[in-house]
Amino acid sequence: MLQGKKILITGGTGSLGTALTHRLLKENVGVVRIYSRDEWKQTQMQEKIRDKRLRFLIGDVRDKDRLSRAMEGIDVVFHTAALKHVPVAEYNPFEAIKTNVIGTQNVIESCLDNEVKMALAIGTDKAVSPLNTYGATKLLMERMFTAANFYKGAHKTDFLCVRYGNVLGSRGSVAPKFIEQIQKDGKITITDPRMTRFNITMKQALDLIFRAIKNGKDGEVFIPKLKAYTVDELKNAIIEIIGKKIQVQKIPVRPGEKFHETLINKDEIAYTFESKDDYIIRSPGVETLSDVKSRNLKKVKFTEPYSSDKVELINKQELKDIILKEKLL
Structure with missing residues (x-):
């Protein structure tokens, strides 16, 4: 699928970018270009992953000229760069817009200018019926990516x-x-x-990304089928693993913090299909019956939002097993 391809990852030194790089190198890709603005993180990553297929490019998604130059000859772009912390975006909204919105526009236009074959953006539950600045900027990021399929004209980027x-x-x-x-x-x-x-491990996130790259069509949003946990159960699982008494202090809800996570809201259900592993939101106007049948997609049957309080909950023992398997402790 990606064998021999030239890849660029924006924000490539982050948690996802690093894990994605490891996975891509196992897929025998041709080149992986890490595009990010933090030279220290790039230096650390370069020392940890010694592979001649890796290229490290200092740059910011806000800088379209630099970004476009970095994409020369690239086949696939993974757009992971963003200001991601809710309180940071809440108190620095203009900066969040510059990176998450204008930066995304730069990614889209650079992909078109360089005839990139496919571009995949990493979205978030906070973009669904957004309550905070971060969610609003990520909603725009997602909408810009799905709308780019109408904007691109004769260009071939998916x-x-x-x-x-x-x-x-x-x-x-x-x-x-x-x-x-x-x-x-x-x-x-x-x-x-x-x-x-919602509970998702890094492996599950990477598997989702690769399913989307393999099976996705223009303008689609892939959402995994997941279980969830309560914050209390997670706290209890961690305390039991540590094996000693821990004091718990109640604090106010952070600005913009949601009580439950939502991955599909009520209005999106009409455009949502499902496969074995994922829900797929298709842009209005592009869902054709023949395409749905050929891919064995089915209309979803649920009528309420897909949210973390309406799915199966993981119990404490299952959380302990996941925490230990993921080597978080």
């Missing part, structure tokens, strides 16, 4: 997205935050133990 919540164990997600708090202060801060979150 634009698609994947959408999921925080990867368990990724920087900024709740599990490593709890672990860091315990190791530093011997206590956990928690907003509301009844909050729920």
